[in-house]
Amino acid sequence: TLFGNAFEALSAVGLSDVVRNVSSGAIARMRAGQRAPDGSWLLTLPSTAVATLRSVHRVTLYDALVSQLAAGSLRSGTTAFVSCNGSPNILVHGASVEFDLVLVADGVRSKNRERLGLESGLSYAGYTAWRGVTDRSVDIDHAAGETWGRRSIFGIVPLPEDQLYWFGTLTTEAGRIFEDERQAVHDTFGTWHDPIPACLEATPSGNIIRHDIYELAKPLATFTRGRTVLLGDAAHAMTPNLGQGAGQAIEDAVTLALLLGRRQGDDLEEVLARYNKLRRKRTTALWRQSRWMGNVAQASGPLTSWVRDMGMRLTPGRIAGLASKHLQSWKQPG
Ligand SMILES: Cc1cc2nc3c(=O)[nH]c(=O)nc-3n(C[C@H](O)[C@H](O)[C@H](O)COP(=O)(O)OP(=O)(O)OC[C@H]3O[C@@H](n4cnc5c(N)ncnc54)[C@H](O)[C@@H]3O)c2cc1C
Known part of the structure; x- marks a missing residue:
């Protein structure tokens, strides 16, 4: 996912349309925000908060940007x-x-x-993240965004050509091995609200990756x-x-x-x-x-996640939208 700030920057070097043309802006026309695992909405973001959000498969993004380079200027591998x-x-x-x-x-x-x-x-952030891309269309009923459980989050983002990108996180120790990654995602999120099980069903094993999350x-x-x-x-x-x-x-x-x-x-x-x-x-x-x-x-914890969820239910979406505004804008150096 790329927000408006990335497109403002790309636009300053004439590349905004190149990425726009291969990405999806469908989320801007959907209900977006945070839900609980039972499907109830904790927070609905105002449409302005996701108006500039576009999504693109990483490989497609690379290909689009590389296509703009002068021939022979990139040596990979x-x-x-x-x-x-x-x-x-x-x-x-x-x-x-x-x-x-x-x-x-x-x-x-x-x-x-x-x-x-x-x-x-580097420091381990305390959780691991699966990412997947569906290989067929799934009806998400015009809603996207994240679902916040205890120790886990699931997110759904539409991609071009009727595909969906999803991610799922789980608080766990670093370096944990799962015998079957697809099964582990089903075990973690399979009972969450629709259309999460359908998203998982529509994702072959080869389309799932997992990384432990590290930051500086x-x-x-x-x-x-x-x-x-x-x-x-x-x-x-x-x-x-x-x-x-x-x-x-x-x-x-x-x-x-x-x-x-x-x-x-x-x-x-x-x-x-x-x-x-x-x-x-x-x-x-x-x-x-x-x-x-x-x-x-x-x-x-049950208490910390309850406080978090209550906080979200009580936060007007407008306020949450304002909080993300500075993230989503970029100014050229003067
Ligand atoms: C689960 C997850 C979800 C994310 N979601 C988003 C999102 O929605 N939106 C967003 O903006 N960001 C997201 N990110 C972050 C994003 O993936 C990274 O910030 C981004 O990939 C960083 O780009 P980079 O080019 O700096 O590094 P990388 O993408 O890591 O690329 C580094 C490249 O350098 C190559 N390399 C390494 N060593 C050498 C060497 N010695 N010589 C030559 N080449 C070398 C590697 O092979 C690799 O190709 C997400 C990350 C994770 C883990």
């Missing part, structure tokens, strides 16, 4: 390592290649972050070292509770592209300092908010 001192070289297949600037986007478990001496450690243990002190810059999860891996990780990676990339495009003369250090300041501020706030949200959402 290659491991690259940066120079430990931040000089703009990368090591590929044992050979060192020099550039003007090196961008590191190797994800939450970034080996390059470690090489640069920027590692702040604390925000990084800097995203840059010399002429090497961190972007995306390598810089600010956060829990998925705000659905903003990829959106922030897009904001990083566009911010850097715009700052570099506008630079005059040889003020690269200044550009990197600006990028560092702007992006650390924004992503640190979201990293914190996402962690807090995860703790509330995964509430495990």
Whole structure:
């Protein structure tokens, strides 16, 4: 899922329509919010809160963005390592290649972050997450969003071409092994409200993945070292509770592209300092908010989850919508 902030950023580099054309905005026309496992609504979001939300399969998103690159500019299937001192070289297949600037986007478990001496450690968020995509149409009765149980959340998001994306989380120890992942999802969510069982039924085993959720243990002190810059999860891996990780990676990339495009003369250090300041501020706030949200959402005790649910039932959707407004907007660097 990508919110309006990602599209505002994509639009600044002329890529908004490319992603819009391959994504679905159907959720904006549905009832969205949070439900309890029996199907009763805890909170209905105002339509403005999901008006800009669009969903796209990750592979489709990559393909759409890659299709815009100049032919031959992407080499995949290659491991690259940066120079430990931040000089703009990368090591590929044992050979060192020099550039003007090196961008590191190797994800939450970034080996390059470690090489640069920027590692702040990872912390297990306390839960694991299954993700699935249905292979046939399921009637979701014009409603989408999340269902909050004790220690578990299930979410449904429509994708293009009548497919659905769903996720399910479970508070459990890290590294837990399930003999049969599909069965484990059925065991956890199979008795929850319709159309959750039907979503699971319509998802073959091969369309289900699971990851333990890790985030950076604390925000990084800097995203840059010399002429090497961190972007995306390598810089600010956060829990998925705000659905903003990829959106922030897009904001990083566009911010850097715009700052570099506008630079005059040889003020690269200044550009990197600006990028560092702007992006650390924004992503640190979201990293914190996402962690807090995860703790509330995964509430495990009968009392804590009851208090959480009551709080949601009593919160006007309008207020919840306002709270997400700043998340969903992005401004070009001035
Ligand atoms: C359950 C779940 C749900 C989520 N839902 C959302 C959502 O709804 N919306 C959203 O915006 N975000 C969401 N996210 C977060 C999102 O997936 C990440 O923030 C995003 O993928 C980060 O992108 P990235 O390019 O920084 O890293 P990644 O997507 O992790 O990509 C890193 C890439 O680098 C490659 N790599 C690693 N090491 C090297 C190396 N040495 N050399 C070359 N390549 C290397 C890897 O193979 C990989 O392809 C979710 C995450 C989870 C776990």
